[in-house]
Amino acid sequence: MVEIRDVSKAFGDVLAVDDASLALPKGEFLTILGPSGCGKTTLLRMIAGFIRPNAGEILINGAAVDNVPPYRRSIGMVFQRLALFPHMTAAQNVAYPLKMRGFDPVTIPDRVSEYLRLVRLDGFEKRRPQELSGGQQQRVAIARALSFSPDLLLLDEPLSALDKKLREEMQLEFRRIQQELGVTTINVTHDQREALVMSDQIVVMSEGRIQQSDSPEAVYRAPSNRFVANFIGLTAMFKGAVEVSGDGGILVRVGDTALKARAQGELGNGTAVDCALRAEQVRILDDPANGDATAFENVVTGEVRQRIFEGDRMVYEISVPALADAVLFAFDHDPLHHAEHRPQSQVKLGWNARDFFAFPSDRT
Amino acid sequence: MAETAAGGKPLSWRLIDGVDRLVAAAWPRGLHGMNGYLFLLPAVALVFILVIGLGYMVEFSLHELDLATYRLKEAYSLTNYQTFFERPVYIRVLWRSLLAAAIVTLITLVLAFPYAYLMVRTTSAATRKFLLVALFLPFFIGQVVRAYGWLIILGKEGLLNSIVTGIGLPPLDLIYNYPAVILGLVQYMLPFAVLLLTPAVAAIGEDIELASESLGATWIGTFRHVVIPMAKPGIIGAGIVVFTLTLTDFAMPEILGGGTSDFIANAIYDSYFQISNIGLGSALSIVLTLVGSALVALMLMIAGTGTLGFAERKS
Numbered sequence: 001m002v003e004i005r006d007v008s009k010a011f012g013d014v015l016a017v018d019d020a021s022l023a024l025p026k027g028e029f030l031t032i033l034g035p036s037g038c039g040k041t042t043l044l045r046m047i048a049g050f051i052r053p054n055a056g057e058i059l060i061n062g063a064a065v066d067n068v069p070p071y072r073r074s075i076g077m078v079f080q081r082l083a084l085f086p087h088m089t090a091a092q093n094v095a096y097p098l099k100m101r102g103f104d105p106v107t108i109p110d111r112v113s114e115y116l117r118l119v120r121l122d123g124f125e126k127r128r129p130q131e132l133s134g135g136q137q138q139r140v141a142i143a144r145a146l147s148f149s150p151d152l153l154l155l156d157e158p159l160s161a162l163d164k165k166l167r168e169e170m171q172l173e174f175r176r177i178q179q180e181l182g183v184t185t186i187n188v189t190h191d192q193r194e195a196l197v198m199s200d201q202i203v204v205m206s207e208g209r210i211q212q213s214d215s216p217e218a219v220y221r222a223p224s225n226r227f228v229a230n231f232i233g234l235t236a237m238f239k240g241a242v243e244v245s246g247d248g249g250i251l252v253r254v255g256d257t258a259l260k261a262r263a264q265g266e267l268g269n270g271t272a273v274d275c276a277l278r279a280e281q282v283r284i285l286d287d288p289a290n291g292d293a294t295a296f297e298n299v300v301t302g303e304v305r306q307r308i309f310e311g312d313r314m315v316y317e318i319s320v321p322a323l324a325d326a327v328l329f330a331f332d333h334d335p336l337h338h339a340e341h342r343p344q345s346q347v348k349l350g351w352n353a354r355d356f357f358a359f360p361s362d363r364t
Numbered sequence: 365m366a367e368t369a370a371g372g373k374p375l376s377w378r379l380i381d382g383v384d385r386l387v388a389a390a391w392p393r394g395l396h397g398m399n400g401y402l403f404l405l406p407a408v409a410l411v412f413i414l415v416i417g418l419g420y421m422v423e424f425s426l427h428e429l430d431l432a433t434y435r436l437k438e439a440y441s442l443t444n445y446q447t448f449f450e451r452p453v454y455i456r457v458l459w460r461s462l463l464a465a466a467i468v469t470l471i472t473l474v475l476a477f478p479y480a481y482l483m484v485r486t487t488s489a490a491t492r493k494f495l496l497v498a499l500f501l502p503f504f505i506g507q508v509v510r511a512y513g514w515l516i517i518l519g520k521e522g523l524l525n526s527i528v529t530g531i532g533l534p535p536l537d538l539i540y541n542y543p544a545v546i547l548g549l550v551q552y553m554l555p556f557a558v559l560l561l562t563p564a565v566a567a568i569g570e571d572i573e574l575a576s577e578s579l580g581a582t583w584i585g586t587f588r589h590v591v592i593p594m595a596k597p598g599i600i601g602a603g604i605v606v607f608t609l610t611l612t613d614f615a616m617p618e619i620l621g622g623g624t625s626d627f628i629a630n631a632i633y634d635s636y637f638q639i640s641n642i643g644l645g646s647a648l649s650i651v652l653t654l655v656g657s658a659l660v661a662l663m664l665m666i667a668g669t670g671t672l673g674f675a676e677r678k679s
Contacts, residue, residue, distance in 0.1 A: 050574055070577045071585075083575035087593045096589070100580035148580065 001026040001184045002047065002152060007056030009042055016042040018208035019056070024186065024201065029178055031187045033195040034205035035231070040188045043205070044154055047186065049073050061151060071100070076145030076183075077154040081161070082137055084129040090116065090140045091125035097148040115143040118177060135166050142177060153178070155187040159194065171197050192232045196220065204228050224264070226359040229276035234315070236328035238275040239361070242267050249353045255324030260297040260353035265360055272361035279315065279329035281355035285348040287338060296350030302328070304341045314340060318347060418653070425646035436643050444647035454631060454648065458655070461627040464542075465611040468549045472606050473599060475550070476557035477565075481591075483558070484565045502555050511619035514548050515539060540622035548616040553609060557602040564598020565591075600667045604660055611656055628652050 002024040009017040017039040024030045032040040045051045047058055049070035057064050065073060076097075085093055094112045103111070116122050119139035129137055138158060145153060155174070159167045175198050178185050189195055195202050196216045204211040204219060204227070212224040223229035230237055240254035245267055252261045252273055261275055283290040285299070293299045302318035305327070314335035319327050330349060332340075341347050427436035428443040448454045483495045502510070517523045518538035525535040538544060568591060576586040592599070614629040621630075628648060635645030 048574075048578055050577075070574070071580050071582055073578075075578060077575065077578045079571045079575055081569060081571055083569060083571040085572065085576075085590060085594075087596075096576075096581075097579035100576075100585055100589075144579065 001028075001061065002186065003059040003062075004043075004047070005057045005059070007043070007046060007053045007058060009039075009046060009051060009053050015208050017046070017053070020205075020208075020210050021056075022203055022210065022213055024184060026184050027182045028200040029175070029185045029187065029198060030201045030203060031189060031195040031199040032203045032205055033189060033192060033231075035190055038205045039208040040205050041156060044156055044186065044188045047152075048075055048077050048154055074148075074151040075154060076148070076150035076152070077156065078138075078141045078145050078158040080157045082129075082141040082158060084137060084140055084144070086129050089126050089128055090121060090132065090143075093129070093140055094143045094147045097144065101148050103148070111147055115147040118146075118180070119143045119173075134162055135170060138162070138170055139173075142174065146177070146181065146183065151184065153183045153185040155185065157189055160189070160191070167191075167194070168197075174198065196232075204231065206231070222264075223276070223357060226274045226276065226361075229357055229359065234279040234329050236277045236279070236326070238277070238323060238326045238328075240273055240275055240358075242269055242271045242273055242358070245269055245271075250358060252358050254326065255320075255322055257300060257322045259323075259356065261356040261358040262354050264357050267358060267360065273358040274361050276357045276359065277328055277351060278355065279331050281351050282328060282330040283350050284316070284330050284332060284341070285350050286341070287332060291350075293348065293350060297353045298356065299348065299350045301346055301348050304343050304345050304347060306343060307340060309335065316341060316347070318349065320349075418650075421646040421649055424642050425644075425650050427643050429641045429643050434640060444643045445651075447644060448647055448651055454628075457626055457628050457631045458651070460542075460625065461611050461629075461652075462655070464546060464549065464617075464627065465607045467546055468553060468610045469603050469607045471546070471550050472553045472557045473561075473603060476554055476561055476602065477595075477599075479554075480558050480561035480565045483562060485570070499555050499558055502551075507552055507615045508619065510552060511548055511615055514544070514551075514620055518544065539620055540624050542621070542625045544620040545617050545625045548620045549610050549613060552616065553606045556609070557606050560602035560605060561595065561598045564595040564601075568594045596667065600663065604663055607663075608656055608660060611659075612652065 034040045098108045202219045203213045212228045238254045240252040243253045244251040251258045302320040306317040308315040314332040316330045430437045576590045617627040632648045
């Protein structure tokens, strides 16, 4: 459906998108995830046709669209600031693409009400954007982008301006509409939760390059490099060196301690590595029901530096002297029913090798 | 911080406290709700003085000139207004002013809009700076000086005609006619119009135009259905300013028209200072004020009250 082949784009000396390739089957929802400035918006705008790539090819429905202006591409786009037309009512906004694309005027009113119903805005036809709430404006924007049945829907961080609760509600709403219509969708965001919740496929970008392209589960469970591991989840990073490399697992020396780890890539003895450890894989062994030290391959003792109460969980920031004072994070998911660990107190921590990723230190 | 012995407070704090106490004595707290209105006073005073002047003019306009004494007669009469309606020359002058105002407004807006648009949208800082300087430069040169500038360029022995005669053609009559007045006025009004249009164009996010394009509109469609309607408040505002300034203009028809294309302001001037008829001059002024106000009111009515930025804002 959409295919991007070796696309690059430079602005002056800055390489915004560096040799990006991806493929998206019909009806799927793909999210391009990355920090601001990683080139994700540039890539999206090249697909929309607002920016021309310096190199590479973009194909939609098998045809190269290099010379097709945006108004002749069959693409609906929802903008970051929505870009609703303030001088038109909700219905007029939704009717706009139909008029511009030469739909039979007789069919327009029916289509408009059909799509307003789809986004659950029936009854709001005559309101202007400034008379609607943030969530309702989102709905108008998505109805407007879909009313002409485009082949492809592009979302340029439209949810980033909403507060958390509304954002999470709209994530599910966008997903529902996308699945109901089966429209192929590319979403851009810096919000990892949004990417994990909404997508069939996640493309992680950093510094103009695609770092990993996989299903949400795979991106989370098997990060392909240091950047992805660090960017997604609450992750602690340790610097170390491979001491013993074997078939199944390896031993990595961090500070004074040798830890069992899972090698991501070929790692020979002595290789400098960055190890990534997600907070939810670390168990505080002093707490009941977390098992004892024998159940874990790596066990260390650390000192609590900070504890952050988040309601449903307590996040501990713990420094470990035996690991050259590296800092790691651990969760307590039942903070209300047993004693908390105060700062400066000692805690015993355990985790397993399969959750401890070792990446070669030089960036891939 | 400069600590002092008394109370341990810095001197500056105590000074400000003293000032605050004085202010509180002179302007009690209960009156603070009216603070905003206080700042309106100078503007209100200014308008009030204008209204007094206008009142005097209405009074003058209702007395006929006594040709024996060259003073206004005691008795009230509508003779001056009768003169305006009976003498074709005054109707013609008013019509000429109105037509010029309409033409100048139209041409100026058509020229100013692309200028404002380019100034807002250009990605080149150098271009924007150039356009800004070019916009403000004319403000440093008065209207009269600019009119004389046109005389130097377009006059019988001006720059343009020296080229024309240089290649052996007879000199052209480029000044002392209606088109010359229009030209001078358009050049004079252009910066005002650009200045008033720029914020209106700047308020249209670039995303809005991209959205329109992605929804299927060509740039012409985007311009017609999105940019122009969204810039309407600025267009109406600029139109009203250019229209009224042109309608009441004096210098351009005086200098570039050379008596052939008098506007109503020139007729008023002549009544006051050439034929010393204060009554008639006042009557013409009142007619001009009424016609101008009526037209502005009409424009605002057609465009809707929301156009000048007073749009109802609900959240």
